[in-house]
Amino acid sequence: MLNNAVGDLRTRRTRLALRDALLALIEEKGFDAIIVQDIADRAMINRVTFYKHYRDKYDLLEQTMQEMLNELSAPVATLLQEPTNHAVVDKLVPWLEHVAAHESFYRMMLGKEGNAAFAAQLRDYLEGMVEQTIKRMPRQSTTATLPLPVLRRFATAGFLGVVMWWLEQNRPLPVQQVAMQLHQLIQQLMPSRTQK
Amino acid sequence: MLNNAVGDLRTRRTRLALRDALLALIEEKGFDAIIVQDIADRAMINRVTFYKHYRDKYDLLEQTMQEMLNELSAPVATLLQEPTNHAVVDKLVPWLEHVAAHESFYRMMLGKEGNAAFAAQLRDYLEGMVEQTIKRMPRQSTTATLPLPVLRRFATAGFLGVVMWWLEQNRPLPVQQVAMQLHQLIQQLMPSRTQK
Amino acid sequence: MLNNAVGDLRTRRTRLALRDALLALIEEKGFDAIIVQDIADRAMINRVTFYKHYRDKYDLLEQTMQEMLNELSAPVATLLQEPTNHAVVDKLVPWLEHVAAHESFYRMMLGKEGNAAFAAQLRDYLEGMVEQTIKRMPRQSTTATLPLPVLRRFATAGFLGVVMWWLEQNRPLPVQQVAMQLHQLIQQLMPSRTQK
Amino acid sequence: MLNNAVGDLRTRRTRLALRDALLALIEEKGFDAIIVQDIADRAMINRVTFYKHYRDKYDLLEQTMQEMLNELSAPVATLLQEPTNHAVVDKLVPWLEHVAAHESFYRMMLGKEGNAAFAAQLRDYLEGMVEQTIKRMPRQSTTATLPLPVLRRFATAGFLGVVMWWLEQNRPLPVQQVAMQLHQLIQQLMPSRTQK
DNA sequence: ACGTAAGCGAGACGGTACGTCGCGTCTTACC
DNA sequence: GGTAAGACGCGACGTACCGTCTCGCTTACGT
Known part of the structure; x- marks a missing residue:
């Protein structure tokens, strides 16, 4: 998990992208059908980076x-x-x-x-x-x-x-x-x- | 998928065991946490046999x-x-x-x-x-x-x-x-x- | 394994069919690619009957x-x-x-x-x-x-x-x-x- | 299939281990009797990792x-x-x-x-x-x-x-x-x- | 302004579960 | 007694997705 101090711009950008990606994907196919790779792809970040911000x-x-x-x-x-x-x-x-x-x-x-x-x-x-x-x-x-x-x-x-x-x-x-x-x-x- | 003709006794016993196992497991830990092996174990049938009766x-x-x-x-x-x-x-x-x-x-x-x-x-x-x-x-x-x-x-x-x-x-x-x-x-x- | 006395006509017919099927299949796709079901299908006998005549x-x-x-x-x-x-x-x-x-x-x-x-x-x-x-x-x-x-x-x-x-x-x-x-x-x- | 660029040290080590394991096993019991799990065990890598390097x-x-x-x-x-x-x-x-x-x-x-x-x-x-x-x-x-x-x-x-x-x-x-x-x-x- | 610590990309890996293939056995029912 | 038809246990397969680690690159922050 990255530094919780949400100060870093990069961190905020990444987290935002992930959240937006999740919302978009939920609307498209529902939460259960989503896999982490989907979210990462949509947010255009690496899958491993996802795990730096969220457990799963x-x-x-x-x-x-x-x-x-x-x-x-x-x-x-x-x-x-x-x-x-x-x-x-x-x-x-x-x-x-x-x-x-x-x-x-x-x-x-x-x-x-x-x-x-x-x-x-x-x-x-x-x-x-x-x-x-x-x-x-x-x-x-x-x-x-x-x-x-x-x-x-x-x-x-x-x-x-x-x-x-x-x-x-x-x-x-x-x-x-x-x-x-x-x-x-x-x-x-x-x-x-x-x-x- | 096996013959749906429910005539065969073995088939009926197996299917019943699977259903009971599912119900018991749902009560124990909820559907999402169940894996097919759990159901098979509980029903005392082979995992592959499960797939002969149900898709998943x-x-x-x-x-x-x-x-x-x-x-x-x-x-x-x-x-x-x-x-x-x-x-x-x-x-x-x-x-x-x-x-x-x-x-x-x-x-x-x-x-x-x-x-x-x-x-x-x-x-x-x-x-x-x-x-x-x-x-x-x-x-x-x-x-x-x-x-x-x-x-x-x-x-x-x-x-x-x-x-x-x-x-x-x-x-x-x-x-x-x-x-x-x-x-x-x-x-x-x-x-x-x-x-x- | 069935009675070795090869007298029974049905037995002889079955065995012959199996051998012919095997030969035909070997020519078609080689021995390794053949599965027992193939042989049984070709010989038009049941797969289980195969095992009554040959171990594998x-x-x-x-x-x-x-x-x-x-x-x-x-x-x-x-x-x-x-x-x-x-x-x-x-x-x-x-x-x-x-x-x-x-x-x-x-x-x-x-x-x-x-x-x-x-x-x-x-x-x-x-x-x-x-x-x-x-x-x-x-x-x-x-x-x-x-x-x-x-x-x-x-x-x-x-x-x-x-x-x-x-x-x-x-x-x-x-x-x-x-x-x-x-x-x-x-x-x-x-x-x-x-x-x- | 992993990157064929043989640069990565880990990759080379893994592939080498797999080859050596195969050779040892062939000598022990012949190729046909070998299953992928054997090779993986011998090479001390995970079975799935095997498939990341070789088709089968x-x-x-x-x-x-x-x-x-x-x-x-x-x-x-x-x-x-x-x-x-x-x-x-x-x-x-x-x-x-x-x-x-x-x-x-x-x-x-x-x-x-x-x-x-x-x-x-x-x-x-x-x-x-x-x-x-x-x-x-x-x-x-x-x-x-x-x-x-x-x-x-x-x-x-x-x-x-x-x-x-x-x-x-x-x-x-x-x-x-x-x-x-x-x-x-x-x-x-x-x-x-x-x-x- | 700039050096550096942090975020990040990229890939290998161990591991769980999946759904399928093929094998060999057994049972029941038919002829 | 030979055969058909089907259920079943079982071993192995190849794949999907997960979460972790490691190694470099680059970028935003603090002094």
Whole structure:
């Protein structure tokens, strides 16, 4: 492993090329079908150099996924920190826009040939978001008929399911509309909780 | 590939041993970590003989998955054919019992190290069930505020999500209770449709 | 191994078919390139039946070779037993005619892709012939300048070499002429011995 | 196949080890009985690495044979280039010494379990030598009673036959004596030609 | 600005697993 | 009792991909 001080320009260039190559290849043939030589070829670096930066293709994937999730959560995080109490819908739109921007990546990673770990990670992230949102909300003494973890898992899994559907169908609806529908579905599940 | 005519006793014994070995190994270390030699060893057959029955481990997985799904749907199918209009909950219980009986298999296949194709196949099967159920129901002129595919996908994905949660947590609730909760969640989504 | 009593017609038919198949295949692609399945296919018998008659392809080859040699030596043996003292040339002609009759077989077995064991066996047979011939001859007190084994080996190996050359070149000379030339060569080596 | 540029020291060491292993194994059990793993074990390299250098064991054999023949012809070639007109015998001695030095290799390769291709190659080489020698000689208007190719083939095949006999018998005669006897045999065949 | 340590290309290598070929044995069922 | 048909264990094959090492070249960084 090379010096972690990411200062060196060459290092940064190489790592970037590798990440881009991975993303391109995932879109082309899915993660499982990729071999290290593919990534190196695409990034126009030597295969051995790959191993100087990442343990194996799973290592590269993990780091790339993490960055993807960071990018994904960045706009939402910004919104969350603003004092104005946005409606949930407002948070969904930038979120979905990010997904749309990386459409084929997400389609691949979440689809049949996809990676269960990525889906799980994404769902965990969503569960975290829900948790935070609920914590922020005024404690409403709801008659919680269902245990929270069950409700939360149902909501996040359902949410992701719809997003997958949306991607599989090549986004038949505009972002705003999907956002609204998702919002409505969640409302139906947690009427007392999330109502603004 | 050997004669598919399942007449030969030896063939059937071998194939069965291979399937059982696969299931056991999946529970032990997950599908990806399995090599053909493992399966052959466990089934106490020669590695080459494996290839006389299945193209590769993916082929064996696929066939095994298909049989798993058949087993899964068998009890529900029986219920559906009976004239008495069972409540949805009644269908859920045998379904969940089958999952519970193969707990570790499903936990593995649907979990982080799991197989996205299996999850997708399972979800497709569920969507099919929902579709059939809806067709059987008297056409209620509901004010369907959401497009059916979206609703259906949300419901099935959420449903599976809860089942996964249940397995991940080592089934903290009895089958009946999970069934009830799932039923309630679906009711909340399609109030007019599924109410008996 | 089946009953050695070769009485059974089926057995004889099978064995014959196998031998013919072997000969045909040797001519086509040489012994080494032949697999048991080839022989069985050509003989239109089941592969397993092959093993009921011969241990493996080498076993079949050996028996076939032995028969070939018997056939080869038969006419010469007849001549040898007759009282009239034929010239050596007379013995060579039927011998070469047999080789010519099985031209492609000998070409293959003695050629580049050939079988060293067969060549050795053939040479041993020739050495035996020479030995016998010499024994029959009136003890001539020759000034044997060279040890007999050396002389004999040189003569037989050279003899076979010329036969190979003759086959490789697709028999550019008629049998009689080759016989004469071989005779002359041997005469040159053992002037006092073989002169009639 | 690795870079043929023989520059890399590791490559040369590996190839050498493989050749030596092959030679040792041929002497031990003959070429046919050798499997690639044997060669790799003996050379203390990985089996896969073998395939990075040679297509298969036949490829390795061929190259090794070629080098053997080069080594064999080297001393004779030197002699041929010298102006002094050596007697044929003088050329035979170093030649036979080389064979004696690799006795068991030649015994195996030319014997019953041997390799017909090697024998053929060796004989071709000898024929080439004879041809060259004859060309160099003053055209003697001999009464060539036999066609040259026949004579040449008889001589070379006989020559090799005697060498084989010599090896089979574990060299009962010293090199010089064999050389003399071979010389005499050839003299008897081509009296006018080769007499110095 | 420039010397040097770092990143990098290139190739050999050990090693695991793969999927296939061919062998020889065994069993069952037919004639 | 000979044969067909097929499953099976087994040894070996040649290939794909992996991760490591080593050796030089070149390039960006720190003084």
